[in-house]
Amino acid sequence: MIVTRRTTFRLYPTKSQESKLHYWRRLHKDLFNACLYHRKTEYQRFGNSISYYDQQNILPDFKECWHEYKELGSQALQATVKRLDYAFQRFFSRLGGYPKFKSARHYRGWTYPGISGWKAHTTGDNGYLELSNLGQIQMRGKARTWGTPTTCTIIWKQAKWYASITVNCESKRETSTGAIGLDFGTYHAVACSDGTIIDNPKFLANTQQKIEQASKKLRRKRAPNFKKKIKASKRWRKAKKQISKLQSKVTNQRQDWQHKVAAQIVKNNSLVASEKLNIKGMTRKAKKGSKRKHQKTGLNRSLLDVGIGNLISLIKYKLDEFNGVFVDVPLKIAPSQTCPRCGHKNKKELSERVHNCEVCNFVADRDVAAAMVMLNYAKGLGTSLSNADAKPLSKTPQHCGGFRKVQQVKRQKPRT
Ligand SMILES: [Zn+2]
Known part of the structure; x- marks a missing residue:
């Protein structure tokens, strides 16, 4: 049976890689805030509800205006827009409050929802994480079972970097009746x-x-x-x-x-x-x-x-x-x-x-x-x-x- 499992690796970026990771993290934060501002003002001033797809379709034009976003990968940018959409869905279903603007200090990271933009050079035991336009980052960690990587989330937590990778793998669990x-x-x-x-x-x-x-x-x-x-x-x-x-x-x-x-x-x-x-x-x-x-x-x-x-x-x-x-x-x-x-x-x-x-x-x-x-x-x-x-x-x-x-x-x- 194929199951999805998540493994978190600790990342060890070099100094220059780390400053770039932080730069990207802030860009994602700004994108999140911009999308929130967009939804908010469109609704307050003109009564328009902006959906996820409206914002996703603007992304290419957005990148023409803000060139620095080009190297981040379009799927990762879409995932950040999606993240805001989830926050609104939670709000509309009364599970959470109105989405808030995020500060750089409290913005954790970003996600690659597909297989593009990153590659894991590992068999589940240490190895390297390759990010497009950034290079290879050393990583440490051990997966109990490894398989085909599907998504990757980069997280900054307590001044450390992590990569949380989901894989599709064959479940090997001892069971009895x-x-x-x-x-x-x-x-x-x-x-x-x-x-x-x-x-x-x-x-x-x-x-x-x-x-x-x-x-x-x-x-x-x-x-x-x-x-x-x-x-x-x-x-x-x-x-x-x-x-x-x-x-x-x-x-x-x-x-x-x-x-x-x-x-x-x-x-x-x-x-x-x-x-x-x-x-x-x-x-x-x-x-x-x-x-x-x-x-x-x-x-x-x-x-x-x-x-x-x-x-x-x-x-x-x-x-x-x-x-x-x-x-x-x-x-x-x-x-x-x-x-x-x-x-x-x-x-x-x-x-x-x-x-x-x-x-x-x-x-x-x-x-x-x-x-x-x-x-x-x-x-x-x-x-x-x-x-x-x-x-x-x-x-x-x-x-x-x-x-x-x-x-x-x-x-x-x-x-x-
Ligand atoms: Zn009794």
Whole structure:
């Protein structure tokens, strides 16, 4: 089965290459802003809606006027125009705010959506990236499986350059026919129906302390204030850099952990059942005066630590590679309140950690019992899997990206 995989390589440009990369990045930024200005003014002054194709068709004339854009490659320019179009689509479907003008500092890079304009001289292990009109850039990184490169995105992040390359490749994933139920993130990170418990990694707690110490140092330095025209001090910038370094370390550790856990689960199972997780509701602040406030804070903290939403979408993605099935167990099944052996329902408080059935005397860890109920539900669907609650896996999970995304969604107010 052919699948699409993404690998990120670190780039090591020479000094002259780097200044050119930055120059191109700014050109792309200016193009993005120009297109935004175009759409905005046309609408405000003349009431015209400008579409992506209107702007794409102007690009050749645009390049005749601004010669410096010629060496960037027309497909890459189209991709930047497309990026603005996505921002507007998000806005129109009420998923995001009105697109903003971007500053050079916050503009990350650009994409080659096809195979023209770049070439990867690699077999998935280090090598060179060749960009038209720029030459070969050394790159380091390792792909688990390599194939035919399809797209390439150049990213500038924390003063480093990266190339994120997607390839079409033959999926080689070890699988077996097992089935498992999973309960996420109340007390343990993951509790499996076979009794395995994967605990929360404590990386964030450890690094959090360091981040807090560093933030304390930062507060003592001169911060920038654009209104009062105060520039940031060198020491402030240095401290800021240290914090973002720590934060990206946590992100990397978290992603690494998620991939490992997801791979481990998918390795032995082709059917995974889990409760439909309402992360938005689960991570919401407890109501004022609620008795569960402390429990709620603890729950939120551990859920956010681990990034459950992302973990689930990784499991789905890995399952999807060999047509595995992910079953969403509906909330009305109430896995944590039901006995996996006899089906007797008994309401438990959040603090009760052990499932002890009063009817059939079945004893198990609370979360493991819940996972077993979910597995039973999924097995009960039997051959009718496809027409039951097992929806086909969507390629682009809308709200299971990062928690920042989830929070943005949360903050939205309906427009009237
Ligand atoms: Zn029972």
